[in-house]
Amino acid sequence: MLKEKLKDYNIILASGSPRRQQFFKDLDIDFTIILKSVDEVYPKELKETEITDYLADLKSKAFTNLSDKDILITSDTIVWLNNKALGKPKxxxxxxxxxxxxxxxxxxxxxxxxxxxxxxxxxxxxxTKVSFKQLSDEEIQYYIKNYKPFDKAGAYGIQEWIGFIGIDKIEGSYFNVVGLPVHKLYKTLMNLS
Structure with a gap:
């Protein structure tokens, strides 16, 4: 299906995220990983999707010499709480x-x-809306110590221990929370002309 549609293209995934890379493998897409360093700073007045759109676009601008056969895919994820973006913890x-x-x-x-x-x-x-139960300090400390979630927006991975014990409800795509709304990516790539 998608593999056949994209067979004449070079798919470039500009992401170091092992989760995003796995999604591409699971979609059965042939792709190359190329990483470029980008200073992920955005204007302070941006909110919600404006931030992630801006950062995904910023990452794409680091690639200046795309060939006719290249399709470049960049992305960004944030956690939005109390009118504020949570990135990756230091x-x-x-x-x-x-x-x-x-x-x-x-x-x-x-x-x-x-x-x-x-x-x-x-x-x-x-x-995607995600609802956490009340987490104890001990649960939070256990998770940080054992899972070291420093490469994850909001300091958690839904597919890890904290997700199993802590998440009461999600509204929307589970895979978006893991790192990529795969259903929307698939549909968009299938409809490329």
């Missing part, structure tokens, strides 16, 4: 503060994907 203390803030509340996980060729760019995004 250390144990920041991870603890993020998880404490998420405890007992509902937040949004927002992901944007830029699909870019040398002829066009499409931006898609997805929002």
């Amino acid at each position: 250390d144990d203390k920041e991870a603890f503060n993020m998880l404490s803030a998420l405890s007992g509340k509902t937040h949004k996980v927002i992901t944007s994907i830029s699909i870019k060729t040398n002829r066009f760019q499409k931006m898609i995004n997805d929002v």
Whole structure:
């Protein structure tokens, strides 16, 4: 299906995320990983999908020489809580503060994907609501110590221990929370002309 549709293209995934890379493997897409360093800073007035759209686009701008056969895919995910974006925690203390803030509340996980060729760019995004139970300090500390969630927005992975014991409800795509709204990516790639 999708593999056949994309057989004449070079798919470039600009992501170091093992979860996003696994999604591409599971979609049975042939792809190359190329990483470029980007300073992920966005204007302070941006909110929600504006932030992730901006950062996904910023990451795509690091690639200046796309060939006619290249399809570049960049993305960004944030956790949105109390009108503020939570990125990746720098250390144990920041991870603890993020998880404490998420405890007992509902937040949004927002992901944007830029699909870019040398002829066009499409931006898609997805929002999932995630509700945490009240987490104890011991549960938070156990998770940080054993899972070291420093590469994850909001300091957690839904597919890990904290997700099993801590998440009461999700509204929307589970896979978006893991790191990529795969259903929307698939549909967009299938409809490329």
